[in-house]
Ligand code: ADP
């Protein structure tokens with residue numbers, strides 16, 4: 001009896017066993033789809049059982065059917081065979097995952113200690129999770145009828161549009177868009193054309209591929225980078241393209257890709273945020289005569305599946321996407337590029353908490369292809385890997401063309417009068433830049449009108465009861481909103497404690513800053529870019545369009561402004577408040593600040609206009625600020641790496657965070673204490689435990705959150721410890737009362 005061990009999309013560390021008809025399996029045409037890959041990495045193809053990865057329908061629970069994925073086939077089960085139910089249906093003809101993706105996901109399940117079922121389903125487009133066929137939909141196309149093929153087009157002289165369309169259809173030319181459906185319908189009425197359903201045809205882009213010429217001449221550093229990368233082109237190697245903003249990293253990508261695509265290979269390009277990088281995307285599209293698919297959040301599920309199918313069948317040349325595009329299957333993947341590799345949005349912070357950059361490197365290894373990590377401000381992990389020789393570091397130190405670096409200065413806020421956080425000095429600077437018809441960008445990492453609403457008479461603070469944290473006041477919507485659990489609440493008119501109506505907003509956020517600027521600069525257009533204003537579809541595009549029109553303009557925004565965009569007319573960047581980052585309890589906060597600062601200042605000014613960056617702080621003598629301003633990111637990074645080395649923090653040690661949450665503030669700390677005692681009993685002196693202690697955000701959405709941090713200097717040993725621990729934990733009864741999870745390589749703690 002053949003038994004299928006099936007993964008279901010559930011947060012459980014086990015598979016579910018079903019019997020499966022071996023004859024049904026043998027009927028399938030299990031062609032190995034990865035011929036291309038076998039030339040690259042024969043050992044991978046061999047070890048792959050081409051019957052795993054099939055989707056099946058299985059009975060589950062009382063009357064229900066579930067979609068599952070076969071992970072293993074053999075003849076053994078811990079459950080008596082008579083008790084097993086049979087698989088209801090085999091959905092796929094061939095495995096839904098390509099061999100490299102299967103390997104990647106299995107690796108990830110192991111590394112992140114996360115249930116395989118959740119991971120496999122996470123990696124599929126939603127329609128495939130629901131059991132829909134992994135095949136293209138047909139599209140409706142107009143075709144000539146027999147009459148239509150032979151009729152004399154002169155009979156249509158009185159309807160010239162119809163005549164034109166018929167002629168074009170006969171010559172099977174590209175039909176321009178200006179033919180309305182009515183014209184098609186008219187021809188249909190005359191029985192000259194008909195609508196038929198046909199499958200989407202393979203694009204065969206390789207036969208028509210060409211690169212549009214540019215007049216750019218790569219500089220020596222760019223040439224060197226290209227040469228180093230192409231030297232390795234067919235095999236795994238990890239490159240760190242460390243190039244200051246505007247140094248021409250994108251040009252390097254484009255040049256390397258020209259060569260790769262010409263050989264018929266595909267590429268995956270990952271970016272932190274699609275909507276903010278329209279310029280980059282259009283540069284890719286302009287350069288290559290080849291199909292480029294963009295995986296952005298505006299796609300329908302059908303479109304998403306279509307992209308997935310196209311890249312799997314080799315019908316696109318490039319896929320550009322965010323974090324989750326990592327799981328796109330390709331027929332002939334030749335390279336992965338991760339732009340802005342330091343960006344924290346590559347780390348998934350919910351559910352399956354993977355780091356897309358780290359997994360991409362594993363994927364490149366499995367596929368045996370090169371990977372490029374690009375950044376002006378590489379993460380300390382990546383820099384360290386460049387130093388210890390794991391990655392090959394390629395540096396671009398000059399801004400391409402003749403653009404100059406921006407001037408930097410600090411405004412010491414001590415004793416100054418501020419309005420919505422702005423000092424007079426900064427206001428005057430803004431005025432001067434606007435007067436020259438330039439644009440100004442103000443950066444404040446706090447959205448909303450005010451981060452606090454306080455009763456002036458008794459000191460009561462409006463707090464979210466589910467998180468015990470102050471509500472943020474949003475004036476425009478006239479409501480309070482909890483930024484931790486995203487719950488809104490009506491604005492109180494009175495203090496619930498003393499009845500006073502003197503409720504006062506304290507502090508300021510981007511909304512207030514925008515209002516204040518509108519008063520100070522009534523004639524200047526202002527765009528606010530934060531999560532509140534860009535959540536509306538198309539809103540961001542229209543903002544960007546306005547800014548790109550040129551002319552005096554003020555942009556106000558949170559960190560999303562720092563992500564990879566390019567506004568050529570911005571000459572002044574003001575950072576309103578840096579002190580929050582300098583004095584955070586999170587050891588990564590300074591790194592993140594240094595990255596944001598370097599990114600935004602790198603974008604100020606251009607060839608003909610020198611940019612200026614101004615920082616407002618109460619701590620102008622902070623050593624980090626000094627290093628950053630006087631010596632730049634590189635020196636900052638070196639110093640910080642030294643510090644981390646001395647204190648044995650990542651990347652000089654490895655961390656795993658175990659979090660537990662419950663509603664009574666009782667089971668979670670008990671659970672973590674039990675984990676702690678268990679780990680202590682191992683007696684590993686190099687295992688360092690911090691906790692159990694309340695999480696950085698101790699209460700969220702009604703749950704009390706606790707955490708225990710594990711740190712070890714040896715990654716493998718730590719992995720083994722966690723695997724062992726999981727086996728034990730999953731046998732405990734008490735875990736039923738706790739929502740717990742494991743975060744490997746956490747980036748916030
Ligand atoms: P990055 O990706 O490092 O920010 P880009 O590739 O976007 O840099 O280049 C910044 C600007 O410089 C772009 O406008 C680009 O067209 C231009 N550029 C890039 N390389 C060169 C070069 N070798 N000579 C002249 N201009 C260049």
Ligand code: ZN
Nearest residue numbers: 455458495498
């Ligand atoms: Zn009060």
Ligand code: ZN
Nearest residue numbers: 464467482485
């Ligand atoms: Zn809340």
